[in-house]
Amino acid sequence: MSAQVRTTGRTGDRSGGGAAPLAPRARLLPALAAVYRAQLSRARVARIPLLFVATFQSVGIMILMRGVVDGGDEARAVVAGSSVLVVAFVALNLLAQYFGQLRASGGLDHYATLPVPPAAVVLGAAGAYASFTVPGTAVTAVAGSVLFDLPMGNLWVLAAVIPLAGAALSGLGAALGLLAPRQELATLCGQLGMSAALLLGVLPAAHMPAPVAYARDLLPSTYGVEALARTFDAEPDWLRVAADLGVCAAVGVISLAVATWAYRRAAVR
DSSP: OHHHHHHHHHHHHHHOOOOOOOOOOOOHHHHHHHHHHHHHHHHHHHSHHHHHHHHHHHHHHHHHHHTTOOSHHHHHHHHHHHHHHHHIIIIIIIHHHHHHHHHHTTHHHHHHHSSSOHHHHHHHHHHHHHHTTHHHHHHHHHHHHHHTTOOOTTGGGHHHHHHHHHHHHHHHHHHHHHHOSSHHHHHHHHHHHHHHHHHHHHSOGGGSOHHHHHHHHHSTHHHHHHHHHHTTSSSOOHHHHHHHHHHHHHHHHHHHHHHHHHHHHHHTO
């Protein structure tokens, strides 16, 4: 009798009309790795021509500036600014366009149905786009060092400049793309941000009017430019380099947090 009761109980559990429990939500790090790999694979196919354009643009700017800049602090500013410009072109401009297009086409609905944290989507896409800038930034920095006869012994600092400046600019680009009410405005904001990085990062700061210099201080990429430019000195001030990189890191945390909030806001609409 007891065996029959136990069998009936098990059968009732299987045939009951209760809803099946949902799968647990993915943890942040595995979800982040999955999104990162997917975005990097997509970018590898679709963004290589644009990366070539970004690198060619930066090298072309240095060649043009070579005719008016002989050396010294101005040459360091030109090479550092042109190198970080590659990061700005991809991480800020293209990421703003990507999220603007994703929002306009309803692509955010796809991510919203996945059991992944919003931070994983934003950080994964930002990390992939920032990683995609490594070859172009390295080529630009080496070409500029040769062109302006600058020492290349400290170019290893690019290993810190690229991810930290990339994080700050990627967060800003993602936030612009997600907050813009229309795709065209997201593209415009990305283009304006890249133009600001070009004008305020490549041109020597000593030649800028005071109001423009203040605007330069508000641009996240400025601190990556300053950190890289200081490493071209005969005896770099590593404390100031670390301070500039620290500002990039702090801005990166804030901008990525804002982008995550903007993603949540856009995904529920």
